[in-house]
Amino acid sequence: MSTEYLRLTDVHAFYGESHILHGMDLVVNSGECVSLLGRNGAGRTTTLRAILGLTGRRTGSIMVNGREAIDLAPHQIAQLGVGYCPEERGIYASLSCEENLLLPPRVGSGGMSLDELYAMFPNLAERRASQGSRLSGGEQQMLAMARILRTGARLLLLDEISEGLAPVIVQKLGEIIRALKAKGYTIVLVEQNFRFAAPLADRMYIVEHGQVAAEISREELGSKQELLKQYLGV
């Protein structure tokens, strides 16, 4: 049986006084690609940020690769082998493309080399000397993905990576996710774009009001169309 890589149990998270997550429970197995779907403001991005300790106060339990992470600082959680690609992409404007790529320190063994990354993302090789702020939206997204693959992180938290990008780039990102799955990465995909996530995800969680409202496996997709329509309007 597959082993569990990430488990959230009754996680509550706050920003100041606002209570955003109301008891999140989810499990991601090693090598699995799990998608968090839901409406804007449902708490999907906050779930990723809570895993990394980037929210305010958190309670409950967050097990990452067998370690309890609820009381750790963000840099300690990252060092458990977590790579984060934020919704706003977080490319450093004051650093060049290659400096951005080389910035995140190693958090595990077996990260991809610079050559492998440039083979996977040829556009970045061409733009390696460009300032981060001068990259196009698609290039920024590629860079945000590429830089966490170099670090040896095995759990990738990807937030809305298809958002606002041209269809051809979204398609390319889909191919990359498939390649990463083949390499055994564990992936949590927060998506608004159901059509992008559906063919990639092994399982989906539907998030509503800071909780998991439903869980759908790939096999159930056909039979649970009504449920999806109800929650997502797709």
Place this chain on the structure above:
Amino acid sequence: MSEIFGIPIQAFMGQLMLGLVSGSFYAMLSLGLAVIFGMLNIINFAHGALYMVGAFLAWFGLTYLGIGYWQALLAAPLAVGAFGVLIERSMLQWLYKLDHLYGLLLTFGLALVLEGLFTNVFGVSGQPYSIPDELSGAFNLGFMFLPKYRAWVIVASLSVCFATWFVIEKTRLGAYLRAATENPQLTQAFGINVPLMVMLTYGFGAALAGLAGVLAAPAIQVSSLMGSNLIIVVFAVVVIGGMGSIFGSIVTGLGLGVIEGLTKVFYAEASSTVVFIIMAIVLMFRPSGLFGRER
């Protein structure tokens, strides 16, 4: 050939050198302020007091403990840096979530406390600190005499400024620093210990101020108010250069020292206000400073 713009060349070059010396101090101090502001978003009003403490440590070491200039050049900045780390851990770190104004008020209060303490113990009159033997005397350049100590101050502070610029702009550690300055949360989420870097940054800025203090000790008299006399000009330098710009603070510091020195030659009455006049003009045309970026 003995006059430039109707000024004897001796006097002209002498003031130029003096300008470069004060410019070196401006550059070192505003560099420390810029590094601290970039990382902590705090305007460190205690900077002048830390500079004064550095000078006093050197003086105290020489007078009572037999610690010479060269040892003080290493030991005093380390001590001031350690003191900076203590300030950051015990006080500043609790203010990051609040408005910037609180950091400014706290460091301003710290400056007053430090200056008050030193005034209480040592009075306000200057304590002499003699130039070390190796650096006393002067080079005869033919057209002027260049005191060795002034040459040393310029070379030493420019080397330190260049080294700091190099580390921040060209190394991996510097890339971490720039990344943490731009987006601390994300940088920490990549596994970099940002709180530790913030602490060491404040310590480093404080150490730079301490080092400037030791360099200043033989050049000007050591007194408890030496920092507050200087720091106002240094803040003007930082505003002109642009908040948080490393290169800008170095170039502006030196440049304004020279301008101030030359103003003494041509129109001495304006020499203490020229920096502020330039500041007003720069703010009218470039509100974020000559080298600053709009935030």
